[in-house]
Amino acid sequence: QVQLQESGPGLVKPSETLSLTCTVSEYSISSGYYWSWNRQSPGKGLEWIATINHGGSTYFNPSLKSRVTISVDTSKNQFSLRLTSVTAADTAVYYCARYLAIGFYFDFWGQGTLVTVSS
Amino acid sequence: QSALTQPPSASGSPGQSVTISCSGTSSDVGGYNYVSWYQHHPGNAPKLMIYEVSKRPSGVPDRFSGSKSGNTASLTVSGLQAEDEADYYCSSWTPSTYVFGTGTRVTVL
Numbered sequence: 001q002v003q004l005q006e007s008g009p010g011l012v013k014p015s016e017t018l019s020l021t022c023t024v025s026e027y028s029i030s031s032g033y034y035w036s037w038n039r040q041s042p043g044k045g046l047e048w049i050a051t052i053n054h055g056g057s058t059y060f061n062p063s064l065k066s067r068v069t070i071s072v073d074t075s076k077n078q079f080s081l082r083l084t085s086v087t088a089a090d091t092a093v094y095y096c097a098r099y100l101a102i103g104f105y106f107d108f109w110g111q112g113t114l115v116t117v118s119s
Numbered sequence: 120q121s122a123l124t125q126p127p128s129a130s131g132s133p134g135q136s137v138t139i140s141c142s143g144t145s146s147d148v149g150g151y152n153y154v155s156w157y158q159h160h161p162g163n164a165p166k167l168m169i170y171e172v173s174k175r176p177s178g179v180p181d182r183f184s185g186s187k188s189g190n191t192a193s194l195t196v197s198g199l200q201a202e203d204e205a206d207y208y209c210s211s212w213t214p215s216t217y218v219f220g221t222g223t224r225v226t227v228l
Contacts, residue, residue, distance in 0.1 A: 004164075038219075045122055045208060045219050045220060045221045045222045046157075046165075046208055046210070046219035046222070047219065048216065048217040048218070048219065051217075061216055061217075062120075062215065062216055095164070095165065097165075100170075103153065103155075103170050103171050103174075104153040104155070104212035104217070105153070105155035105167060105170040105171075105210070106155075106157070106165075106167060107167050107170075107176065108164075108167075109164040109165045109166070110164055111162070111163060111164045112164070
């Protein structure tokens, strides 16, 4: 079955840029579907960040849109997240997931990676 | 768009049933049949349990069921088992964003 694995720095300084990559296995991103990033801040619920499809069409949470870039690299079967000007409020476990645009749900998730924003 | 409202906790003894509510508005839960539920054991990947209000993915036990009435969706776990102890999140698609619930910790007594 589809597997997703997040990777990237676990510590980012305030005002800098958070960069994460999700590597997908057992499924070719170029074959279709949509791909998303979600996060969960300590003690809080889940939050959708952004979604991209294999063709590069993107969708963003309006509250984060100005700071977020999402991209896909089909040659590496990966998709990535960049979040600029981070603050302590961006400290969270970041999850990548596959998203079905028919039905609007996430059917496979990664285990998540903790990113702490601190100097 | 505010998070959907769930009770912080719910509990039941093995074999009993527990129902978790997910309260939204006519702009999210009440407006579309695109409510899904996720089970999350901390440290693991979240798992899809219900999609499109009441549909179960392959492999999810039929002890899990979903429903919706007005602006409130519900997840019922029947015949509680120890492995059902986890956090549960509802979610809803809207034309402008995607919103999750606040989460419910289910404890099997």
